[in-house]
Amino acid sequence: MSEKVKRKFDITKYTGxxxxxxxxxxxxxxxxxxxxxxxxxxxxxxxxxxxxGGFGMGGIxxxxxxxxxxxxxxxxxxxxxxxxQAGIFNIxxxxxxxxxxLAAILTALYVSKDxxxxxxxxxxxxxxxxxxxxxxxxxxxLKAFFNVNVVIGTIMFNYIEMYYMMHWINNxxxxxxxxxxxxxxxxxxxxxxxxxxxxxxxxxxxxxxxAIIFAVLAWVLMEKTELGYELKACGKxxxxxxxxxxxxxxxxxxxxxxxxxLCGLGGGLTHLSVSGTYITMKEALAAEGFNGIAVAxxxxxxxLGAIFxxxxxxxxxVGGNYMQIFGFQxxxxxxxxxxxxxxxxxxxxLKTYIEKLLxxxxxxxxxxxxxxxx
Amino acid sequence: MENTENIxxxxxxxxxxxxxxxxxxxxLDIRKGEIHAxxxxxxxxxxxxxxxxxxxxxxEEGTISIRGQEVKITNPRVATELGIGMVHQHFKLVQNYTxxxxxxxxxxTVKGPFLDMDVxxxxxxxxxxxxxxxxxxxxxxxxxxxxxxxxxxxLKMLYREAEILIFDEPTAVLTPQEIDELMEIMKGLAKxxxxxxxxxxxxxxxxxxxxxxxxxxRGKLIQTLNAADTTTTQMGELMVGRxxxxxVEKGPAHPGEVALDVQHxxxxxxxxxxxxxxxxxxxxxxxxxxxxxxxxxxxxxxxxYGLTGLMPIDEGTIRINGEDYxxxxxxxxxxxxxHIPEDRHKFGLVLDYPLSYNLxxxxxxxxxxxxxxxxxNFGKFDSYADELINKxxxxxxQGKITMARSMSGGNQQKAIVAREIDQGCDxxxxxxxxxxxxxxxxxxxxxxxxxxxDNGKAVLLxxxxxxxxxDVADRIIVMFExxxxxxxxxxxxxxxxxxxxxxxxxxxxxx
Numbered sequence: 001m002s003e004k005v006k007r008k009f010d011i012t013k014y015t016g017x018x019x020x021x022x023x024x025x026x027x028x029x030x031x032x033x034x035x036x037x038x039x040x041x042x043x044x045x046x047x048x049x050x051x052x053g054g055f056g057m058g059g060i061x062x063x064x065x066x067x068x069x070x071x072x073x074x075x076x077x078x079x080x081x082x083x084x085q086a087g088i089f090n091i092x093x094x095x096x097x098x099x100x101x102l103a104a105i106l107t108a109l110y111v112s113k114d115x116x117x118x119x120x121x122x123x124x125x126x127x128x129x130x131x132x133x134x135x136x137x138x139x140x141x142l143k144a145f146f147n148v149n150v151v152i153g154t155i156m157f158n159y160i161e162m163y164y165m166m167h168w169i170n171n172x173x174x175x176x177x178x179x180x181x182x183x184x185x186x187x188x189x190x191x192x193x194x195x196x197x198x199x200x201x202x203x204x205x206x207x208x209x210x211a212i213i214f215a216v217l218a219w220v221l222m223e224k225t226e227l228g229y230e231l232k233a234c235g236k237x238x239x240x241x242x243x244x245x246x247x248x249x250x251x252x253x254x255x256x257x258x259x260x261x262l263c264g265l266g267g268g269l270t271h272l273s274v275s276g277t278y279i280t281m282k283e284a285l286a287a288e289g290f291n292g293i294a295v296a297x298x299x300x301x302x303x304l305g306a307i308f309x310x311x312x313x314x315x316x317x318v319g320g321n322y323m324q325i326f327g328f329q330x331x332x333x334x335x336x337x338x339x340x341x342x343x344x345x346x347x348x349x350l351k352t353y354i355e356k357l358l359x360x361x362x363x364x365x366x367x368x369x370x371x372x373x374x
Numbered sequence: 375m376e377n378t379e380n381i382x383x384x385x386x387x388x389x390x391x392x393x394x395x396x397x398x399x400x401x402l403d404i405r406k407g408e409i410h411a412x413x414x415x416x417x418x419x420x421x422x423x424x425x426x427x428x429x430x431x432x433x434e435e436g437t438i439s440i441r442g443q444e445v446k447i448t449n450p451r452v453a454t455e456l457g458i459g460m461v462h463q464h465f466k467l468v469q470n471y472t473x474x475x476x477x478x479x480x481x482x483t484v485k486g487p488f489l490d491m492d493v494x495x496x497x498x499x500x501x502x503x504x505x506x507x508x509x510x511x512x513x514x515x516x517x518x519x520x521x522x523x524x525x526x527x528x529l530k531m532l533y534r535e536a537e538i539l540i541f542d543e544p545t546a547v548l549t550p551q552e553i554d555e556l557m558e559i560m561k562g563l564a565k566x567x568x569x570x571x572x573x574x575x576x577x578x579x580x581x582x583x584x585x586x587x588x589x590x591x592r593g594k595l596i597q598t599l600n601a602a603d604t605t606t607t608q609m610g611e612l613m614v615g616r617x618x619x620x621x622v623e624k625g626p627a628h629p630g631e632v633a634l635d636v637q638h639x640x641x642x643x644x645x646x647x648x649x650x651x652x653x654x655x656x657x658x659x660x661x662x663x664x665x666x667x668x669x670x671x672x673x674x675x676x677x678x679y680g681l682t683g684l685m686p687i688d689e690g691t692i693r694i695n696g697e698d699y700x701x702x703x704x705x706x707x708x709x710x711x712x713h714i715p716e717d718r719h720k721f722g723l724v725l726d727y728p729l730s731y732n733l734x735x736x737x738x739x740x741x742x743x744x745x746x747x748x749x750x751n752f753g754k755f756d757s758y759a760d761e762l763i764n765k766x767x768x769x770x771x772q773g774k775i776t777m778a779r780s781m782s783g784g785n786q787q788k789a790i791v792a793r794e795i796d797q798g799c800d801x802x803x804x805x806x807x808x809x810x811x812x813x814x815x816x817x818x819x820x821x822x823x824x825x826x827x828d829n830g831k832a833v834l835l836x837x838x839x840x841x842x843x844x845d846v847a848d849r850i851i852v853m854f855e856x857x858x859x860x861x862x863x864x865x866x867x868x869x870x871x872x873x874x875x876x877x878x879x880x881x882x883x884x885x
Contacts (some may be wrong), residue, residue, distance in 0.1 A: 103387075113634060223751055224749055224750060225748045225750060226738060226739060226744045226748045226749070226750055227748060229731070229738055229750060230797075232726065232727075233724050235736075236724045236725070236726045236727060237723070237724045237725065237726075240718050240720070240721050240722065240724050240735070241719050241723070241724070242684065242704065242721075243682075243684065243713070243715060243721040244702070244704075244708070244735045244736055245703065245704040245705030245706075245736070247703075247705075247710045248706075
């Protein structure tokens, strides 16, 4: 009988994909609507630019920008996938990301610029990863040992980070002329390898490759290893995990530290990029941190799916930047991406709903086949 | 009670839930001003009947008349309007509100847009004096005892001018002194003309406080008696009843050495400070099945949690095969003690994991299932799952890749039983292993338990089903209010006798 069941197309396996697609289509429809009421005459062409990611206008060169925008949100996206799968709602992405960024900048400026060869950029990256993890440590301890809500713990740390970072920037790496952090030395920037040639973009570097490698590693960790089995079990049913003898405190710490480390890595990769990224002195949380949540939602918490989620959001960002040509303000891009992110957040909700719907049917089927077996 | 005017008339009430008939054609009259007890085991239908009266369930068949008028009670709000109030077993109070605020919540007196608390306070104080419900109206709920919280609930009903009061197992959470006080309050309320419906399975209390008692068993009304004309023994017999036994095929037990040795185990509820498990000692030998009998809520579940490490214990020792396990981790315990948990969805399974993952839940970290560097061996997962699926006949839509959530309850339970038995531990703890299962699955699980016994395992069975306990066990210990009332031999006692121990009426002399 198993043969018979297998042959049938089983839609329940694709609910994740289905819900992500619905979210994307729904988000784009609302985006179109927003564009049309903002400027009806230019709306359609602007929308076309948005969904073609500007490739119609900028050509292949935009691949470099695409990768540049995708790198940080891929890192924070994987970070969220790992945390969410373990049942830890880490909202501390912005803080962990920015701490990683600052750590990378400071290490590059003061420590690693004269180190031989690749060590000049590898060392700051490692430091940024550790810094991200360290920033997640205290909320992790609060959760594991004192059962303090993770959302609150991590959110508060975002603000602590935001203000404390200003002190560090001001004292150690401020470029008063430009009103932003000093540029990192050339030797500490990420290598470019073959990236400029395949993207026809002089500033392209290997940031995206490193991020994708980590996405694959995170997927292997979650899907193929003992630790991943435990982390997911804790996320899906904490009580059953306890019953099975899994140490929940240890797993809370591991998942939040991993998540923080990946956010920190994202900050490092972005701020060591060849095209150059700087932190400005403004009271705002790093959007990359929050966008990681959207990526994870679109990816249904799968680190491999996060690659596509991050590329998709970056694609919209690139396309959105071209919309200024049609007289749309820069901010409209943020509005549209926000709409899609909202829908992406709904995709988890949608998934639960679709699954419920399908499960009801499936249970009936299972009951029938169970009967037949008797 | 000379008053024989009926305030409530149930006529042919039938309420079905998937697979069971909770109330089966129940007709019952409640007289005005009486204290009427509903007695029955778990699942006898007493709570369902009261939920029907309070509008939480709608019966499929039958009618209810209140004060001579047929009514349709579609939700609790309708019930409240009809003057029916219910004190639930688990209180419904806002923890960080005061007593007064909780009482008036939802039916506040207002002056324009503002609350008029003075009027409310006056009414509450009057009520509390009239009925002897001493309580500080300004105390926060979180700071007062459970007994006082219950008074707050009673005041809530009186404040809404409820005339018919339903108490759902009101004494389960109280200390003996608080129970005495509650009994007085109930009598006082009845004297003032209130009608009280009182759900309980504690025979002594019913005898003490109620005028009449109705006994329910398996959804059917067995008999209504005058409390004064009956004895606790008679009530106990009627409550447990005689039923068709599924006889479990088993030979005599051959108990060997002690595998599980529990001494002076005590667990104290951190909130109520009640000793939920009080100085419990027992031993289980290899080759025997020891059953813990008792009515739900007498400390059996906590005892199991303490034993398996899911809850901390306050005093006592646990030894397995002579080794002290009192402070060992759950993982260490799992290696020597299998556990079929009471709640299969909460503890037994990760519902969103496939069957093969669930079957490996206690093995995934063992050699063969995982490589030295931490990679899972899915080939082993699959072959192990196939082996158990065949051996224990676990049925599911897609075999080992089926999500546990989409399996039937019986097969979910079979999966847990398979996993736990296959651990090969010397001690097997089975808690309510057949709850909610059909006859076929019950028979299968009983057979497995006996087989484990015959293979020289020590089996500890905890069940609320007396028939199951009588049929499967070689020895029975009965728990009541956290203590062991006696150790019984199922071949030498009758069901009725065990029922008396369960109800706390009878107790073995302590040696």
